[in-house]
Amino acid sequence: MPGVMRTLERIADLRAASREWRASGRTIGFVPTMGALHAGHRSLVEKARAECDVVVASIFVNPLQFGANEDLSRYPRDLAGDQALLAAAGADALFVTTPAEMYPPGFQTCVVPGALAEPLCGASRPGHFRGVLTVVAKLFHLVAPHVAYFGQKDFQQARLLQRMVADLDFDLVLRMLPTLREADGLAMSSRNRYLSATERAQAPALPRALQAVAAAFDAGERSRTALAAIGTAALAREPAFRLDYLEVRDDETLEAPERLGAGGVVAAAAFLGTTRLIDNLLLGAAARRLG
Numbered sequence: 685m686p687g688v689m690r691t692l693e694r695i696a697d698l699r700a701a702s703r704e705w706r707a708s709g710r711t712i713g714f715v716p717t718m719g720a721l722h723a724g725h726r727s728l729v730e731k732a733r734a735e736c737d738v739v740v741a742s743i744f745v746n747p748l749q750f751g752a753n754e755d756l757s758r759y760p761r762d763l764a765g766d767q768a769l770l771a772a773a774g775a776d777a778l779f780v781t782t783p784a785e786m787y788p789p790g791f792q793t794c795v796v797p798g799a800l801a802e803p804l805c806g807a808s809r810p811g812h813f814r815g816v817l818t819v820v821a822k823l824f825h826l827v828a829p830h831v832a833y834f835g836q837k838d839f840q841q842a843r844l845l846q847r848m849v850a851d852l853d854f855d856l857v858l859r860m861l862p863t864l865r866e867a868d869g870l871a872m873s874s875r876n877r878y879l880s881a882t883e884r885a886q887a888p889a890l891p892r893a894l895q896a897v898a899a900a901f902d903a904g905e906r907s908r909t910a911l912a913a914i915g916t917a918a919l920a921r922e923p924a925f926r927l928d929y930l931e932v933r934d935d936e937t938l939e940a941p942e943r944l945g946a947g948g949v950v951a952a953a954a955f956l957g958t959t960r961l962i963d964n965l966l967l968g969a970a971a972r973r974l975g
């Protein structure tokens with residue numbers, strides 16, 4: 685039976701609550717989000733509930749991770765729906781805050797990612813991961829979690845955050861949990877709300893293209909360029925998609941060896957109308973490691 689969830693809006697209140705939880709010896713699980721929550725987020729909160737004494741979620745549409753021509757102003761917002769979902773999933777506290785609270789006048793210090801941020805979404809969205817790492821570093825300081833939970837759908841983000849945790853000595857475990865999908869294979873995403881009915885029907889072509897790559901990998905294909913070509917050709921069968929990238933890479937380093945070893949990742953971003961969808965699949969041994 686879920687208890688009453690506290691909603692905190694001020695950094696000072698969040699810090700005070702976190703100090704109290706830590707002082708009483710409780711473990712803190714943390715699920716950072718930008719709101720417009722769906723079953724994928726719910727699964728992260730439920731995992732935190734199962735593993736930790738206190739579960740904290742955050743909702744903050746972080747302006748620092750949006751480019752000038754991206755969807756910051758129209759990013760979906762549904763606080764009442766989000767609060768209901770989080771309470772039902774067993775969250776104890778929600779931190780929901782504003783740019784003024786997170787980035788007061790004079791703010792100027794950022795976390796600069798390394799080479800992991802260069803390919804894939806990093807190439808298409810300059811500055812995006814700098815914004816993500818900066819806000820997540822701040823949230824980690826404020827919540828002081830023992831365990832933080834992220835979805836595999838944002839695979840490059842999760843790898844970058846794992847790197848940041850290691851490089852900057854955050855004292856927490858970062859867990860990456862499998863992507864939740866709709867019945868037709870489309871990865872759950874807040875941005876799916878942007879899709880028209882026609883686009884929604886076209887969207888599963890993206891996971892199908894990734895599946896084609898995974899099937900070729902399972903059948904023994906190890907050439908990175910051949911695998912990527914299979915995925916690109918599969919996606920081209922749905923002409924409504926405008927491809928941003930579809931690439932096969934090493935799943936740890938995101939480097940691009942010509943031949944893959946026992947595993948890898950296929951990741952793609954593509955537009956349907958003005959909506960940019962991303963998705964990825966782990967290949968071979970990499971998929972087994974995540975599970």
Ligand code: PAF
Pocket residue numbers: 716717718744746749816819820838841
């Ligand atoms: O994945 C997201 O929703 C965001 O990038 C995150 C991690 C909450 C940082 O704003």
